[in-house]
Amino acid sequence: MNDARTEIYARIRGTATGASRQDIDSALHGLGSGPSAPLPSIEPCAAFLANVLLQGGSISTARSRKATVQAVAKYLFERHRTHKIAAGHDQRLAALPWRDAGLLPRFGAAGSNDAVSVSFAAAAVVETGSVILLTGKASPAANHLLVEDHIVLVDCEALLSTLDDATEWVGNLRHRPRGIQLISGPSSTADIGMTLVSGAHGPKRWHIILTGEIPAEAEEEARELAGLT
């Protein structure tokens, strides 16, 4: 095994320029950065929600903590006629007034019997309509990979404009998470007859609730931008 390592390194070194690390770094720096995608609106909330819709998600908005749990309850009742939901050990989730909406989340990792889970996004990216989840107690992977419906709460303060801002945000984290997951739609496949089907392995539906001080017309503008009105 070490032979393999030594041999491979030797072969690759044979092709290298032998430049110093400093020169390599400055050459890389000199390459600058690549362009990002244009945003559908200059207003970040509407732009983010529009991209979520374009990625096959559904959206709602909530301007208070109470409205947030009510939005979750509404979704749960409409889709599943249930008040059961799984949630990670996330302090922000634990602090929500669930009882006000008649909900009783089960905190911990979702099992195969959980149909719906709710997560709180660590951040979200306007450019791609993605939510960022970091693995760990607050957001166990099972909660967003095993359920049928995945609801993600996104604080509008946590919106990052581009993937480059997301990179910077990751760079500023105090620890290096095991997994950084950008989720940007329901689990989908086109492997059978090139027909797009949702719910390949994970969520069939992906619902974003944007919370906080959101412009009144953001949701409507998003639907317009996504061509849904």
Place this chain on the structure above:
Amino acid sequence: MQVQSEDFIARAADALSDTAASANRRRLGLQLPAQREAAVATFGAFQSLRDHVESVRRHTLQHLDTYLDEFEQQALENGNQVHFARNGEELNQRVLSIIQRHSAKRVAKGKSMVTEETGLNAALEAAGLRVTETDLGEYIVQQAGEQPSHIVAPALHKPEADIRSLFYEKHPLGARDLDTAEDMVAEARRVLREEFLAADIGIIGANALVAESGYSMLVTNEGNGDLCANLPPVLVICTTVDRLLPRLSDAMSMLRLLVRSTTGQPITSYTSFYSGPARDGDIDGPRETHIVLLDNGRSDILASDYRSMLQCIRCGACLNHCPVYVAAGGHAYGSVYPGPMGSVLTPLLTSLEESHTLPNACTSCGRCEEVCPANIPLPQLLRDLRHAENEAQLLPTPVRLGLKAHAWLVQRPQLYRWLSGLFARSLSRLGRTHWLARRVPGMTDYLNTRDLPMPAKETFLAQLQREAENE
């Protein structure tokens, strides 16, 4: 890596007559290029994105030893075990010994072209393991005992009806119906869910490795790779030594390029970066993670004139835009990597002797180069390989002599013009009766699937001259 590229022509002819399978390909050949084009137009500065990522890829390959070393250090610090494999057999052995150390029985695999290249499944199955491919397309192909026919859409060659029969044959379905694609996806979801939950080992590939932090990037729409990476207690990532990118920001730039070029989406449903095993207090994630880095000819390519081929980000755009691939299908190539990228890569990873027919499976239309996000000069690389083929005397004698005669003739313009004029006039005379369009001696097979255009009355050069005189 196993190749059966010798009989490309026979396989391509078979594929052309299989109308059900070719319908999917024709759809792919229209739909995906249109989706890509729309995505490129919406993005706007796509060419500058391409150029930027290309410059980063080139830079990385130029200093690959530095970045590989940095990645290895970071990956070790993150708690991974890092392994190197010179060839496919070594990779298979490495993975097998990891699995055996855990006395594991069941393996759930995410899509990985690298392990297709090494034939890992066969090696693991020979050792008595149960290996399940979890990407839906790969799962279908595995159940059917076939090979993938596209690097991104492995089951492209399977018509819906075949998949339905396959599931009826392989799954205990009872009275359940599988009328629609949705039904079949739901059925596969049910079966694969159990595999994910019962797997002792998860194996995935990587779309990129980030040197500065030791993360590996995984891009899927299904989320199957993430299930493999998070549920089983042991994770093995199999990838190649050239997959490196210096920084996370480079991976993000590549992501923008990759997904738009593959499906026309701005981003896939799941884009994940994994650094290593679960941390203390985590309630999920693998307890042990391994990264196996395969060379298998990459360092040779790096040292050769074909280095730019290592810029490939495996998007599949060159396949979707290639008239030969769309007509003949992936299986005709007899190799894990089909289409233009495969026609360059396969001879480089194996030998020109084994696969010299592939660089000839090209009409030199240049579409692959136009769309390749990595700016790889594919037609030029294919030409270089054909040149090498000729130098190595691998062409059949009549073709070689024919090429020699042609070279001799084109160096004598007077004679060439006179002969081609004579040829054009005779063809045009024969063409008048219309039989030429369908019955050319020695070309019956070729003309089974197409009509020849009516021959022109004179050569292009003669037309040009006449027009110049008229002006």
